[in-house]
Amino acid sequence: MKNISKTFGAVKALQNVNFEVMPAEVVGLVGDNAAGKSTLMKVLSGAYIADQGEIQMNGKKVHISNPVDSRNLGIEMLYQNFALAGNINIYQNIFLGRELIKDYCLGVFKILNKKEMATRSVDLISRLKIDIHQVNKRVKELSGGQQQSVAIARVIAFNAHLIIMDEPTANLGIKEVGRLLDLIRRLREQGISVIVISHRLDDIFSVGDKVIVLKRGKRVGMRYIKETTEKEVLRLIVGGEEGEA
Amino acid sequence: MMEKVAQPETLEHSEKKMGGWVKRFSTLIGLILICLVLTLTSKYFLSFENFISILLQNANIAILAVGLTLVILLGEIDLSVGGVEALGCVVAAWMMVYGGLGIIPSIIIALVASTLCGLVSGFFVAYFRFHSFVSTLAMMGIARGLALIYTHGASIYGLPDSFRFIGQGSIGPIPVPVLVAAVVLLLAHFLLTQFRLGNHIYAVGGNIEAARLAGINVGRVKLIVLSISGFCSGLAGIIMASRLNSGQGTIGETDLLDAIASVIIGGTSLMGGVGTIPGTILGVLIISVIRNGLNLLGVSSFWQMVAIGVIIICAVLVDEIRRRLQEKER
Numbered sequence: 001m002k003n004i005s006k007t008f009g010a011v012k013a014l015q016n017v018n019f020e021v022m023p024a025e026v027v028g029l030v031g032d033n034a035a036g037k038s039t040l041m042k043v044l045s046g047a048y049i050a051d052q053g054e055i056q057m058n059g060k061k062v063h064i065s066n067p068v069d070s071r072n073l074g075i076e077m078l079y080q081n082f083a084l085a086g087n088i089n090i091y092q093n094i095f096l097g098r099e100l101i102k103d104y105c106l107g108v109f110k111i112l113n114k115k116e117m118a119t120r121s122v123d124l125i126s127r128l129k130i131d132i133h134q135v136n137k138r139v140k141e142l143s144g145g146q147q148q149s150v151a152i153a154r155v156i157a158f159n160a161h162l163i164i165m166d167e168p169t170a171n172l173g174i175k176e177v178g179r180l181l182d183l184i185r186r187l188r189e190q191g192i193s194v195i196v197i198s199h200r201l202d203d204i205f206s207v208g209d210k211v212i213v214l215k216r217g218k219r220v221g222m223r224y225i226k227e228t229t230e231k232e233v234l235r236l237i238v239g240g241e242e243g244e245a
Numbered sequence: 246m247m248e249k250v251a252q253p254e255t256l257e258h259s260e261k262k263m264g265g266w267v268k269r270f271s272t273l274i275g276l277i278l279i280c281l282v283l284t285l286t287s288k289y290f291l292s293f294e295n296f297i298s299i300l301l302q303n304a305n306i307a308i309l310a311v312g313l314t315l316v317i318l319l320g321e322i323d324l325s326v327g328g329v330e331a332l333g334c335v336v337a338a339w340m341m342v343y344g345g346l347g348i349i350p351s352i353i354i355a356l357v358a359s360t361l362c363g364l365v366s367g368f369f370v371a372y373f374r375f376h377s378f379v380s381t382l383a384m385m386g387i388a389r390g391l392a393l394i395y396t397h398g399a400s401i402y403g404l405p406d407s408f409r410f411i412g413q414g415s416i417g418p419i420p421v422p423v424l425v426a427a428v429v430l431l432l433a434h435f436l437l438t439q440f441r442l443g444n445h446i447y448a449v450g451g452n453i454e455a456a457r458l459a460g461i462n463v464g465r466v467k468l469i470v471l472s473i474s475g476f477c478s479g480l481a482g483i484i485m486a487s488r489l490n491s492g493q494g495t496i497g498e499t500d501l502l503d504a505i506a507s508v509i510i511g512g513t514s515l516m517g518g519v520g521t522i523p524g525t526i527l528g529v530l531i532i533s534v535i536r537n538g539l540n541l542l543g544v545s546s547f548w549q550m551v552a553i554g555v556i557i558i559c560a561v562l563v564d565e566i567r568r569r570l571q572e573k574e575r
Contacts, residue, residue: 047458068460083458087451087518088444096448097459099441111439 004053006039013039015217016053021162026184026194028204028225031214032237037197038080040214041164044195045077046070068097074161078168082151086140090132091121093139094154124153128183144171152183163187164195169203181207201230213237272512272527279531283538290541297420303533304422305330305481305497307526309504310511311433312363312474314525317508318437318450319470320517321377325366326478326504327497328388333359333482335392338401338492341408348408356479362388363475370471371464377471385501392494401492412487422484429477434522446470450517499550506553507532509560514568532556 001019005012014036021027029037042048044055046067055062057073064070070077084093091114092099100113100120121135130149132142139147148171155163165184169177184194184207198204204211205225213221213236221236283290309326316323333355340351366384369375395401414421437443445466448456457463485496511528513520532553539549 045458066460067458071460077458079458083452083455085448085451085455085518088447092444092448096444096456097461099444101441110441112441112444 001040001044002054002056004040004043004050004055006036006043006048006050012217014043014050017214017217017219019044019212019219021193021195023161023193024188024191025210026188026196026208028201028208028211029195029197029214030199030201030204030211030233030237031220034216035214035237036217037214038166039217041077041166041195041197044070045075045164047077071098071158074159075164076155076158076160076162077164078148078151078155078166080166080170082147084139084147084151087138089138090125090135090142090150091117093150094121094124094157096154098158120157121153124157125149128153128156129179145173145176148172148176152180156187160192162193162195164197166197167199168196169198169200177203201233204233205230272510272524272531275510276527276531276534279534279538283534283541287538287541290538293418295537295541297418297423299530299533299537300423300426301420302537303503303529304420304426305484306500306503306507306532307426307529308429308477308481308484309497309500310507310525310529311429311522312477313504313508314511314513314520314522315433315437315446315470316377316474317513317515318446318517318520319467320450320453320515321370321467321471322515323363323366323377323381323471323474324501325362325381325384325388326474326481327499327501328385328392329359329362329475329478330482330485330497330500331392331494332362332388332395333479334486334489334496335395335401335482335492335494336479337483338404338486339395341405342401342403342492348405352483355483356476359388359479359482360472360476363472363478364468366475367468367471371467377467381471389494396492396494398494400489402490404486404490404492408487409490410487412484412489422488425480425484429480430522430526437522442466442469447518450519452518502550502553502557503532503536506557506560509557509564512564514564515561516568 001017003016003018004014005016006014017036017040019040029041031037039048043050044064046064046069049065055064062073064073085096095117100116101110102113103109104111118135125132125135128149130146130153132146132149139150142150148168168180172180181203184196187194196204196208208225210222210224211228211233212219213233215237223233289295309330313323313326336358337351337355340346340354341348344351346354362384366377366380369380370377411421411425416424437446445456445461448459448461449463449466453463481500482497486492489496507528508520508525509515509528510531511520511524511526513524535552535556536549539552
């Protein structure tokens with residue numbers, strides 16, 4: 001992402017922000033509240049359109065003007081509020097917007113392939129070792145942790161190249177956090193890049209390769225995890241750094 | 246694959262199951278109780294003729310309720326169903342009597358006109374962010390006004406005899422309007438349960454932001470659903486034209502009340518995202534049976550309107566209490 005800017009009325013949410021992620025890399029995106037972290041990632045996921053700047057993938061300029069564009073490029077986002085519809089069931093949520101269909105009458109009727117969606121959802125959920133036994137259960141009947149698991153199942157279901165996670169550990173207990181961090185490591189091993197927005201630096205230091213710091217809509221620093229400390233990153237979050245743009 | 250873990254059958258669990266069963270079939274239980282009371286209070290109620298008469302008189306309400314169910318599932322409302330029903334009735338009659346067209350072209354034009362009404366309402370909701378209350382309220386006035394302009398406030402007579410079959414004919418013992426309503430209900434049920442659009446309607450009604458982030462074109466879903474509602478209203482209007490053997494701009498003035506009441510009693514939540522076509526069928530039957538019962542008991546139509554209004558309040562109240570209890574349980 002090059003020189004991304006975004007304003008909401010008089011508020012400059014992002015100002016000429018650069019952001020880069022390599023294949024099979026885990027990048028932590030950190031910053032104080034209202035630093036622009038979620039806004040930047042929503043631009044990448046197509047939820048917002050940048051006022052200025054460009055996005056490149058594998059060196060080629062790409063246009064992302066809605067979530068479908070982003071998904072077609074292999075980018076998936078795990079939203080902080082999970083972005084699930086509580087009134088429909090687990091497999092309907094996992095496949096929402098990308099439902100599997102069966103053609104009838106030479107393709108005139110496209111009927112939902114519920115059986116296949118349910119089977120694949122069970123498979124995904126078992127791979128994630130989630131404690132959910134019925135994929136036809138409505139999402140609003142699940143606990144917060146289970147709902148997040150459904151949201152995770154959705155982002156890994158479609159062979160993404162890049163997964164963005166917005167505060168993925170915020171609502172989890174210690175055990176679930178460990179499980180999620182393991183999942184991030186496994187995704188990296190499979191060649192998938194992951195961007196983790198988080199306030200919890202210990203999580204970023206546990207799985208990340210590098211960390212990028214935003215402050216009041218500007219990028220104020222980048223550090224490789226192996227070459228920095230939590231203290232230094234904290235200093236960047238609070239004070240920023242000269243010379244970064 | 247993970248194995249299903251069987252729940253131990255404790256007393257508490259079986260009580261919960263029982264409660265869930267009662268909740269699930271509460272509308273059906275309500276319908277049975279109303280039928281029992283009416284059977285005991287009126288000797289004319291429990292007969293095949295009366296049953297068929299109930300279905301016939303409410304076939305148009307059932308068709309209107311189908312469109313409204315889809316709209317309310319989205320968390321929107323369509324106040325124009327009665328007005329568009331009148332327009333459909335008048336356009337079909339006008340085309341046959343003054344336009345010199347045959348039955349089929351007249352029906353098609355009436356359906357296109359009513360679908361367009363829904364499309365226009367939907368366009369403002371989807372792309373100008375109008376609240377559906379406003380855009381369909383406006384369309385209610387426009388459609389009713391146009392229907393009265395077409396007829397100069399009078400009725401259009403002289404419809405072809407064969408046109409009566411749609412509203413007055415029957416196949417075996419079943420009246421044609423009832424069969425048409427059954428087909429519409431069945432199609433809508435399939436749409437909601439077997440098609441992508443149905444899934445998207447539930448998702449938009451349940452969490453519009455989640456639906457948008459999932460790549461669903463929310464505006465298009467609203468546009469399609471309000472158009473379907475317009476189509477259903479036009480179809481109901483055509484049936485009324487055939488039943489009355491005339492085009493009348495004043496028909497369907499109380500149909501909105503009955504159709505909304507049916508949908509809500511059938512368990513469709515005004516908040517959106519919750520509801521089914523089988524529920525709406527039960528809702529239509531309850532309203533129809535109550536109206537029929539009140540007629541048999543000699544209650545005036547003005548008091549019937551009051552009764553339907555009270556029933557709507559009760560149904561919304563029950564829905565709200567049920568929702569709060571579910572939130573508490575969680």
